[in-house]
Amino acid sequence: MAATPNTGQIAQPVFIEGRRITVLYGSETGNGEDIAIELSQMAERLHFQVAVDDMDSFKLSDLLQSSLAIFVTSTTGQGDMPKNTAKFWRNLRREKLSGTNCLGALKFAIFGLGDSSYPKFNWAARKLRVRLLQLGASEFVRAGEGDERHENGIDSAYLPWHQELKSALFAGYPLPDGVEPIPDDAQPPPKYTLELAPTMADPADHSVSVDTASQALLTEDERVFLASRTKSAVLTHTDLPRSTAEQLAKDRDRLLTSFPAVIAREDDLWEQQTSRRADCLDKDNIITDYPEKYRLLSPKPVFQQSPYEDLLSIPNSSIGTLVANRRVTPVGHWQDVRLLTFDVQCDKELFAECSAGCTLIVYPKNFPKDVQELITMMGWEQVADHIIDLNTNQRKSSYPKHLYFDGACATLRKLLLNNLDITSIPKRAFIKYLVHLTREPNEIERLKELTALGNEQEFYDYTSRPRRTIIELLCDFPGVKIPYDRVLDLFPVIRGREFSICNGGKSLYDAGDYQTRIQLLVALVEYKTIIRKPRQGLCSRYIKHLATGSHLSLSLKQPSGNLLGTDQQRCKRPLIAIATGTGIAPIRALVHDRMLYGNPGPTVLFFGCRNEAADYYFWQEWKQIPNMEVYPAFSRDKNMIFEKEVGPPVWPVPDAMDAVLGLGPDLDAGKNYVQHHIRRNAKRVGELMRQKPIVCICGNSGRMPASVRKALLDALVISGVVRDEAEANKWFDDRENLTFWQETW
DSSP: OOOOOOOOOBOOOOOOTTOEEEEEEEOSSSHHHHHHHHHHHHHHHTTOEEEEEEGGGSOHHHHHTOSEEEEEEEOBTTTBOOGGGHHHHHHHTOGGGTTSOTTTTOEEEEEEEEOTTSSSTTHHHHHHHHHHHHTTOEESSOOEEEETTSTTTTHHHHHHHHHHHHHHHHHHSOOOTTOOOOOTTSBOOOSEEEEEOTTTSOOSOTTOOOOHHHHHTSOHHHHHHHHHHHHTGGGSOOSSOOOHHHHHHHTHHHHSTTSHHHHHHHHHHHHHHHSSOTTOBOGGGOBSSOGGGGOSSOSSOGGGSOOTTOOOOOTTOEEEEEEEEEEOSOTTSSSOEEEEEEEEEOOTTTTTTOOTTOEEEEOOOOOHHHHHHHHHHHTOTTTTTSBEEEEESSSTTOOOTTOOOOGGGOBHHHHHHHTBOSSSOOOHHHHHHHGGGOOOHHHHHHHHHHHSTTOHHHHHHHTTTTTOOHHHHHHHOTTOOOOGGGHHHHSOBOOOEEEEBOOOGGGGGTTOTTEEEEEEEEEOOEEEOTTOOEEEOHHHHHHHTOOTTOEEEEEEEOOSSOOSOOSHHHHTSOEEEEEEGGGHHHHHHHHHHHGGGSSOOOEEEEEEESOHHHHOTTHHHHTTSTTEEEEEEETTTTTOOTTOOOOOOOOOOOOHHHHHHTHHHHHHTTOOOHHHHHHHTHHHHHHHHTTOOEEEEEEOSSSHHHHHHHHHHHHHHHTTSSSSHHHHHHHHHOTTTOEEEEEEO
């Protein structure tokens, strides 16, 4: 068992009648949920009774009865509400509520998470705020808006707003005499706890024998094992026979699948069923079982391989088989980009609407090596492989959202492998909690320094800038010992990663009648930071080592709005597509969909990448698409072509318009981006703009979207569609003139 640190006394909130608050969130990636949980913990320290949930899990009728609420929501797509707010938002917008002042008794605060590179920055939070005010609710603290583009991230806006909210709650809802807020250095009560299953726990009564109820809790292997022990009990010299639970706890190692006797029994059963020896060779001396175990010099230790065999029980998911995992960039290229092909088992109705804009959700897993490192570091060896029960302080069989597991055989190790993100960047709340889990004065002082108000830059430099993981942080603080039963309170849940589907049309049905073939174009996240250690994203590492033939659970997510469509009328409209890097994936799916209706309207693609020889994705296909024009922009080919020795390319002499727009100096500096080609082909762009086109921008969410928009506005002016930039802005934002879709990340 892990040594119990000096955790201090757990502080329980005082129950005060009528002191309630509701915290509701809308979140796509989990950031909004994390903030909502942190705000709920702050409210609990002020002795509020807190209900925290996503908006769709909270009835509007309950909100009508609330007097105090905090909303946290991100913005997705084209200024849309997150998926887990759709039902709540629809109910809030019901026409019969308008003008009723039905929320007149509600006071609220709202914080939005957004990305200022999108045109509709923090649109979801702004829409929600306006609707709440329309229905009579009132704000008790100003609205906060976080920007992921800020150099210090969301914290730059969130932390000051958090303090304002805390002060407003304390001042507006004072505590009774004699009741003080729970101090920040007091340990909060756990929300979730893990307990060993009855068959593994220490028995309360050592005289209890194996009864029918106990037998019902045992697995078949455990019953067989206990029966064999009972038969040989007469040969022992034990004066006080052990109970069932004692015997299982003492001999737990013998029940593990890795125990030699278990393997021997499996081999014996195989021999009986096949009438062959388990260690025999088949014809031509080829080993019948997996040859990796017999290699003396294995290129990769077995513990580095990810546990792909466990299928997660995810609602509304389908089983997918990895057909291909092909690298599409040269080995010498700086970025490893994979084209993944899955055959997904499902009925056609589920994937009938699989079209451009849809995403496929992949659920990554941790590597056994990392899990074992954490188990050893925390001293969990004796409990890691025991069957566990999951309970909460509120109600039985309630778990954190997005925690998918097989409750019948859940162990701490399996939770760590499949469900808990132990390699993510530690959150502020995580580090604050660790203060209670170490006895070392130096560690306590350092942990408090990292999370102290005013030290936001130091916290960012220690965590986010080097992309330090939770495991690495725990290595820096060896005195921290987390009790195994608190892992659900501390570690974030692994969330599925969304990837734009990059094929469509007829290619979706290449796998057969009962399967859908889906392709993803994935750039693996691999880099080095200031601590000089290679970084890999959890899902990138998982995908990189995902073997062909692996089975995994996959979910399909529809786009937030039917902006693109695949009906024949829309497919006859022109398409102006601007994509950079792997942003070409949803564009390719859209092009495939448009091909379903015969001869589609004209398609113009401006595609930006670094090198023609390295990352000009799907260039062979574009030649086969009728009525399609492609203008590639290779931003680095002036200086480098992979595995080729060439001289500098010959650029066209800038014409007068290039000089006016300032393109000449850019080209001289080696820059060649999609916005240059949009301006250079302004006449063609303007011609299509007059035909009410579909305009798509896909790729990196940095400066690219703003630069492309500016280039499109310039093209409107240059081509004579409008007279000046002000008119161009108005024309571009009028959705009667075009259908606009931006998908950036």
